[in-house]
Amino acid sequence: MDREEFFERQIKELGERIAALEGDVAALSSLTRHPVEKLLWQLGFPVMSHGGGAQLLFSPAIANSSLSRFYQMMKRYSFRLFVRELIQSPEGSDLGALTRYCSAGAARAYLDTLAGLGIVSLGDRGYRLLRKVPSFGRTLEWYVCEILEREFLAPALFNVKLENTLSGGDYDVLSAVAGRPVYVEVKSSPPRGVEREAVQAFLGRVLDLCPGVAVLLVDTELRMSDKLVPLLAAGLEREGKSGPDWAVARLVNEIFHVRHSIYVTNSRKGIYSNLRICFRDFLAREGQGGKR
Numbered sequence: 001m002d003r004e005e006f007f008e009r010q011i012k013e014l015g016e017r018i019a020a021l022e023g024d025v026a027a028l029s030s031l032t033r034h035p036v037e038k039l040l041w042q043l044g045f046p047v048m049s050h051g052g053g054a055q056l057l058f059s060p061a062i063a064n065s066s067l068s069r070f071y072q073m074m075k076r077y078s079f080r081l082f083v084r085e086l087i088q089s090p091e092g093s094d095l096g097a098l099t100r101y102c103s104a105g106a107a108r109a110y111l112d113t114l115a116g117l118g119i120v121s122l123g124d125r126g127y128r129l130l131r132k133v134p135s136f137g138r139t140l141e142w143y144v145c146e147i148l149e150r151e152f153l154a155p156a157l158f159n160v161k162l163e164n165t166l167s168g169g170d171y172d173v174l175s176a177v178a179g180r181p182v183y184v185e186v187k188s189s190p191p192r193g194v195e196r197e198a199v200q201a202f203l204g205r206v207l208d209l210c211p212g213v214a215v216l217l218v219d220t221e222l223r224m225s226d227k228l229v230p231l232l233a234a235g236l237e238r239e240g241k242s243g244p245d246w247a248v249a250r251l252v253n254e255i256f257h258v259r260h261s262i263y264v265t266n267s268r269k270g271i272y273s274n275l276r277i278c279f280r281d282f283l284a285r286e287g288q289g290g291k292r
Contacts, residue, residue, distance in 0.1 A: 035155040039176050040162065045209065048161040048169070055138035057083065057131060058119050066117045071150070073113060074143045077267060078102055080219060082110050084136045084188065086120075090129035136188045140219060141172045144186050144271065148175045151272050152279070154182070167204035177279055180212030184275075187218040191227045194218060199231040203239055206262060213282045214262045215275065221268040224254045228264050232256075251281055260285035 037047045053060040058070060073079045081101040089097035098107045111127050114120040121128045133139070141158040148156035156175035163169065173184040185202045187194050199216070206214040218228060233248045236258065248264070251257045255265040255277055263278040 034157060036157045036174055036176055039181060040174065043181065043209070045162040045164055045169075047157075048163055050157040050160045052138075052159055055133050055135075056142055057087070057129075057133055057136075057139045058117065059131060062118060069113075070117055070119070071143070071146055073110075075270070075272075077219075077221065078106065079110060080136070080140070082107065083139070086114075086129055087133060087136055090132055091127060093126035095127075137186070140188045141186050144173050144184055144217065145175075147272050147275065148173070148177070148182075148184075152177060152275075162209075165205070165208045167201065167208040169205075171205060171209070174211075177213065178283060180282075181209065182213045182215075182279075183209060183211040184215045184217055187216070189218075190220045191218060191222055191224065194228060194231070196231055196235070199228070199235045200238065203232075203235045207239060212261065212286075213279060215278055216262075216264040217267070217271065217274075218265070219267045219271070221266060224256060224264055224266050225250075229256055232258070232262075232264055252277060257281065 033041075034047075034050075037050075040047055058067065062070075078101065082098060085098050085100055092098075095104050095107045095111075098111075102110070111120055111122060115122045115127075119130060121130055138159060145156045145158035148154045152175075154175045154177045156173060158173045160171040160174050161169055162171065171183055172186045175182040175184070183206065185205070187198070202214075202216050216228070216232070218224065229248050236242065236246050236248070246258060248256050248258055251263070254268060255263060255274055257263050257278075260282055263281075265274045265278065267274065
């Protein structure tokens with residue numbers, strides 16, 4: 001064997017080894033994929049990306065104990081309203097801009113808590129939010145994702161980008177509850193800030209993915225019946241889904257449903273409690289042989 005043949009054989013063997021290693025890496029990757037990713041792949045929707053901390057209120061380096069404390073604080077609607085105001089007024093020498101929905105005493109207490117978590121700095125010149133984020137939306141998506149994982153013990157992802165979709169493929173929160181795909185669209189604006197286009201986009205993503213449960217969640221204690229329910233009904237009609245079978249009906253309080261699979265709810269009584277009502281209604285209906 002001459003020198004040239006020797007090197008050709010070595011290169012060929014090296015190529016075969018690389019191909020084998022690439023196969024091993026791909027196999028390991030498939031084993032370590034998130035359960036929701038696996039489910040979406042099985043449905044024909046590969047996950048392009050998910051999560052990301054760039055627009056979260058807290059640093060990716062936050063300690064687990066601090067993150068758990070922040071999660072507990074997020075359960076309070078008054079705290080979430082305060083955080084919205086803090087994002088709009090990320091620094092100041094007094095609390096005037098932060099007391100629209102709470103007292104000065106509550107604002108000081110919230111700032112002290114956030115300072116202890118490394119989210120806010122406090123000093124003689126006032127307060128300063130350490131991470132400037134454009135809105136509360138991504139942090140609220142994270143919170144809903146955490147509710148699904150912590151309270152329902154359901155795997156969940158937030159800020160998900162899917163391939164092979166007709167609707168753009170951007171989903172706020174995706175999960176799997178009792179083995180069924182769940183999609184939650186999260187709105188941090190009050191009902192007056194949710195426009196027709198946003199509701200239509202939600203329906204487009206629902207019809208594209210066909211999850212077991214889809215929830216349009218608006219983080220407010222205001223009524224859904226005044227604006228959101230008419231927008232949802234009009235959106236369904238534009239999608240060709242009309243008639244009694246596609247009517248928007250009240251489930252309980254300000255939670256409404258369409259065919260016991262598409263829900264619209266506010267956060268009064270708590271986000272966990274309202275999601276629980278939606279999931280139990282869907283599963284009960286499914287157990288009775290209900291049709292979608």
